[in-house]
Amino acid sequence: MHSKATLGLKVAAMCGLLFLHLPILLIFVYAFTTEDKSYQWPPPGLTLQWFGVTWNRPDVWEALGLSLRVAAISTVIAMVLGTLCAAAVARFRFFGRETISLLVILPIALPGIITGISLRSAFNIADIPFSFWTIVLGHATFCIVVVYNNAVARFRRTSSSLVEASMDLGATYFQTLRFVIMPNIATALLAGGMLAFALSFDEVIVTTFTAGQQQTLPIWMLEELVRPRQRPVTNVVALLVVLVTFVPILAAYYLTRGTETVAGQGK
Amino acid sequence: MNLDIAEGEFFALLGPSGSGKTTCLRLIAGFEQPTSGSVVIFGEDATRVPPYRRPVNTVFQDYALFPHLNILDNVAYGLMVRGEKKAARRQASEEALSLVALAGFGGRKPSELSGGQRQRVALARALVLKPKVLLLDEPLGALDLKLREQMQTELKALQRRLGITFIFVTHDQGEALSMADRVAVFDRGHIQQIGAPQNVYDRPETPFVADFVGSSNVLPAHLVAQLIGETAPASLRPEQIHLTSADGKLSGKVIGSAFLGAATRLELDVEGNSLSVLLPKAASVPELDSTVHLTWDKDALHVMRGPDV
Structure with a gap:
């Protein structure tokens, strides 16, 4: 049953939403300001010059490239490991199943700073120099979680008798994987992968502990903010980050909605 | 198996x-x-x-x-x-x-x-x-x-x-x-x-099997011994039991009845065992707590000697 919300409730909801999203709009507006030393409201004038400036800054390109590479590789690692783990937990009963399920999800519940510190000290003990790969490893720990969560939910919603039906009809293990399992979990995997990519792309905390001299894009932004030089460049980059992370999250949302019913279970 | x-x-x-x-x-x-x-x-x-x-x-x-x-x-x-x-x-x-x-x-x-x-x-x-x-x-x-x-x-x-x-x-x-x-x-x-x-x-x-396939009555061994002198449980289908005026093979007290449409199912208490009888629609239904006498054809009582007995 739907009942009409009171005016007061509507106003409160609007205020809440504005409070959440106005600051983001401010960031976008500052990308066009003519003042480059401090953030001044209202902007004294509007200009597109910062887009050109950003385009010509090699440090921006370097950070962006690193972020994209880290996100891509951690996502691939997360998709392989997360899916395998989800398949095991959803399909089989074995000793320690619940524990494994909890341990996989733990990195997202743990504060990033704990993950960061523990990884850093582990790398130190193992005498591993900080590099591109230590960043990837750090990101993979929490990227696995989102892939795992998406995949495990889909595996549980896919009736296990589908696999048996496929084998009963003469399909080998490989054919069953290709023609039945993959089509049924593909959208969940894609959604998980996109979320993982977005998470990795804007990660700061774990990265500060696991990166050496390299700067990912979010780290670069953090450094830029304390230096009052061409400030709007940071805002231009922020706009870019929002676009890069927002598109996959939106796509993931559209890919996984409307699949509430259990596949192959309808009667 | x-x-x-x-x-x-x-x-x-x-x-x-x-x-x-x-x-x-x-x-x-x-x-x-x-x-x-x-x-x-x-x-x-x-x-x-x-x-x-x-x-x-x-x-x-x-x-x-x-x-x-x-x-x-x-x-x-x-x-x-x-x-x-x-x-x-x-x-x-x-x-x-x-x-x-x-x-x-x-x-x-x-x-x-x-x-x-x-x-x-x-x-x-x-x-x-x-x-x-x-x-x-x-x-x-x-x-x-x-x-x-x-x-x-x-x-x-x-x-x-x-x-x-x-x-x-x-x-x-x-x-x-x-x-x-x-x-x-x-x-x-x-x-x-x-x-x-x-x-x-x-x-x-x-x-x-007697109970699961068609809810037959299972008479315990001692009752069967009284009736025909064999010590083994026996199955007796509810629809094969008839009510008789007196001198039946068994007698019991009516403890319940249910109208099923085509027939009426009587629940009886026979020496502490519950027994059900299916009465055809035309038959008159005895009152609760009254005593009824039961009879059946000789073949109806089937002694069970399966592996489980």
């Missing part, structure tokens, strides 16, 4: 849930491995043969239609993984669909079909591969009563027409009795009795 099923037979595995009938079916399909013993299909040992190389196909309880494929592709799946040509599998699948009266449904998705239609698709998908044995795991369990009765008749007709072996799992004794050529009654992992429906119904070998 030992179970032999003949070629071209409609065989029912009947039992309550958890009695091992589905496990038995899964052993034949190859989804479970026996810890000991063997599965032989048409004279060939199939114990270690994976499901995809057995000459049997299954109709699953939840049908297990592939949700991402349309009906035609669902039916053609088995032919596709075998590497049949596209035109050939299309033709065979359409034939199979018309066999189950679903011609023209090929383009739809499983989610667009009703329960009864999905059931037929599952049947067509298994039959298109021309299996020697068709396994059916409670195939009618999810259908409503009317549809179930219709499908029972259709399945039976289909089996006669195709002449292949049907092995059918059900917990519904009415379904098993009306459709099967032979029935195996399962209880707690053991086969209690194997036989033709008529035989199992009239001459149950164990108290479990």
